[in-house]
Amino acid sequence: MNVPLLDLKAQYDSIRSEIEPVLKEVIESQYFILGPKVKACEEEIAKYCQVPHAVGVTSGTDALLMALMAENIGEGDEVITTPYTFFATAGSIARMGAKPVFVDIDPVSFNIRPDRMEEKITPRTKAIMPVHLYGQMADMDPIMEIARKHKLIVIEDAAQAIGSEYKGKRAGSIGDYGCFSFFPSKNLGCFGDGGIVTAKDVSKAEKLSILRAHGSHPKYYHKIIGGNFRLDALQAAVVSVKLRHLDRWTAGRQANAARYDRLFASSHAMKNGFVRLPVTAASRHIFNQYVIRVSRRDELQKHLKDKGIGTEIYYPVPMHLQECFAYLGHKKGDFPESEKAALETLALPIYPELTDEQAQYVIACIQEFYST
Numbered sequence: 001m002n003v004p005l006l007d008l009k010a011q012y013d014s015i016r017s018e019i020e021p022v023l024k025e026v027i028e029s030q031y032f033i034l035g036p037k038v039k040a041c042e043e044e045i046a047k048y049c050q051v052p053h054a055v056g057v058t059s060g061t062d063a064l065l066m067a068l069m070a071e072n073i074g075e076g077d078e079v080i081t082t083p084y085t086f087f088a089t090a091g092s093i094a095r096m097g098a099k100p101v102f103v104d105i106d107p108v109s110f111n112i113r114p115d116r117m118e119e120k121i122t123p124r125t126k127a128i129m130p131v132h133l134y135g136q137m138a139d140m141d142p143i144m145e146i147a148r149k150h151k152l153i154v155i156e157d158a159a160q161a162i163g164s165e166y167k168g169k170r171a172g173s174i175g176d177y178g179c180f181s182f183f184p185s186k187n188l189g190c191f192g193d194g195g196i197v198t199a200k201d202v203s204k205a206e207k208l209s210i211l212r213a214h215g216s217h218p219k220y221y222h223k224i225i226g227g228n229f230r231l232d233a234l235q236a237a238v239v240s241v242k243l244r245h246l247d248r249w250t251a252g253r254q255a256n257a258a259r260y261d262r263l264f265a266s267s268h269a270m271k272n273g274f275v276r277l278p279v280t281a282a283s284r285h286i287f288n289q290y291v292i293r294v295s296r297r298d299e300l301q302k303h304l305k306d307k308g309i310g311t312e313i314y315y316p317v318p319m320h321l322q323e324c325f326a327y328l329g330h331k332k333g334d335f336p337e338s339e340k341a342a343l344e345t346l347a348l349p350i351y352p353e354l355t356d357e358q359a360q361y362v363i364a365c366i367q368e369f370y371s372t
Contacts, residue, residue: 003349003358005310006185010353011249015241022237032233034213041236042196044243048163049178050170051198053205056231057212060159060181060195064092064129066229067155067177067197070207073098073126080120081129081157082112083319084338089131089157090319100328101125102320104335109281110134110291110345114142121146127153132161132171134314134347135187135253135288136281140166140174147175155179159195162188163250165284172198182239187253187288188246190235252352253287256359260290260348263363269370289314290350297346303369309362312347 012019026037038056046054057063073079075097081089083102090100103116110133117128128147130138137158147154154175158164161171162180172178182194199205207224210217215226261277269275276293291314294300301311318338320330332339348362 001358001361002308003310003354003362005312005347005349006351007353008184008189011351014353015245018241018244019238022241023234026233026237029233034230035233037233037240038231038236041231041240041243044240045180045196046198048170048243048246049172049180049198051173051178051200053199053202055197055199055205055208055212056236057195057197057208057229058231059193060179060183061088061092062227062229063159063179063181063195063197064088064155064157065095066208066211066227067179068092068096068098068127069211069226070177070204071127071153073153076124077126078122078124079127079129079155080117080125082131082133082338083321083335084110084315084341085131085133085157085319086159086315087319087322088159089129090322090325093129094325098126099124100319100325102330102335102338104337105341106139106281107337107341108279109136109138110341111136111138111281112143114139114146117143117146118150121150121152125150125152127155129155129157130175131157131159132164134278134291135160135164135286136284137161137164137166137171139281140169144174153177159183160186160288161286162186163246163284164286167283173200176201176204182235187249187286188239188242190238190242192235194231194235194239196231249352250286252354253290253350254285256350256352256354257285257287257290259356259359260350260363263360264292267363267367269366272370274370275366287350289347291345291347293341293344294346295344297344300366300369301346304362304365307361307365309365310349313342313345314347316342318342 158171159181178198211226212229
């Protein structure tokens with residue numbers, strides 16, 4: 001049996017009749033850059049994320065970059081974040097000339113530990129960038145308390161977390177900025193690269209809008225330097241269509257996660273401690289990924305690949321051990337929980353269209369591996 005990590009073709013087949021007329025409409029209008037489709041998408045996302053403003057941009061990476069640019073964070077500044085994340089988190093900080101300052105993760109949620117943050121704050125600290133990893137939010141109350149105490153900006157890296165909630169509040173609605181990705185593999189993905197930045201403050205949203213168009217306002221007049229970070233109309237149109245289905249797809253992912261939990265509960269792989277399941281710490285986990293901790297991870301991944309099952313390691317090398325960040329002076333052992341997670345975690349297929357038969361096959365193959 002073949003069980004891909006993600007089946008976007010199945011998703012597209014279910015919405016083809018809605019997507020194709022909208023794409024045709026954009027093509028016939030020849031209005032590709034910003035315009036009414038982008039504006040409508042921004043309004044819909046803002047409402048969904050429970051914030052007053054959203055600004056469509058070229059990618060989740062550029063969303064992070066623009067939030068930093070909007071706050072003039074750069075050379076000599078420091079931003080506190082996690083070493084256990086996708087490269088864009090720390091990469092965007094470094095691209096601005098600022099220094100990523102890492103804080104280790106909680107081993108249960110995989111998210112940054114607020115109780116380790118304050119000791120990392122210096123006079124150069126300008127912002128905190130928590131990551132809502134795998135689809136559940138970081139512990140935001142203490143993070144916001146620390147930020148208010150030290151007058152720091154909070155930029156939520158919510159690339160994997162659209163629709164997730166913390167104590168009833170949506171990702172991207174708590175900090176000063178929320179940065180989202182519409183990369184095709186995300187729960188809400190477009191047909192290429194795309195992203196959006198949410199903001200509660202109108203002046204911050206206005207600055208983001210100016211920054212995404214080379215810092216031009218009015219056209220051809222530049223008081224600030226920006227970049228070409230505009231979300232195009234085709235991608236915005238796709239996102240708007242998919243947004244109508246997002247809660248249904250999220251419910252499917254949550255149901256698949258619950259099914260995995262049930263199937264694993266009676267397995268000897270879990271009873272004997274070979275497999276540990278994800279724990280839901282936030283009030284709404286959207287399961288962008290279903291990530292288990294396992295022994296002999298790399299061998300298990302090869303076994304599953306041989307059986308036709310797609311998996312992924314998110315992430316095999318923490319940021320502090322990446323070669324490009326050697327200048328920060330970190331060494332193995334500095335962030336032990338991040339390093340341990342990098343060696344033990346494995347993401348299983350969790351997409352909404354996953355069938356019961358496929359899920360049972362995944363568990364059976366894992367059982368088989370730990371029986372040998």
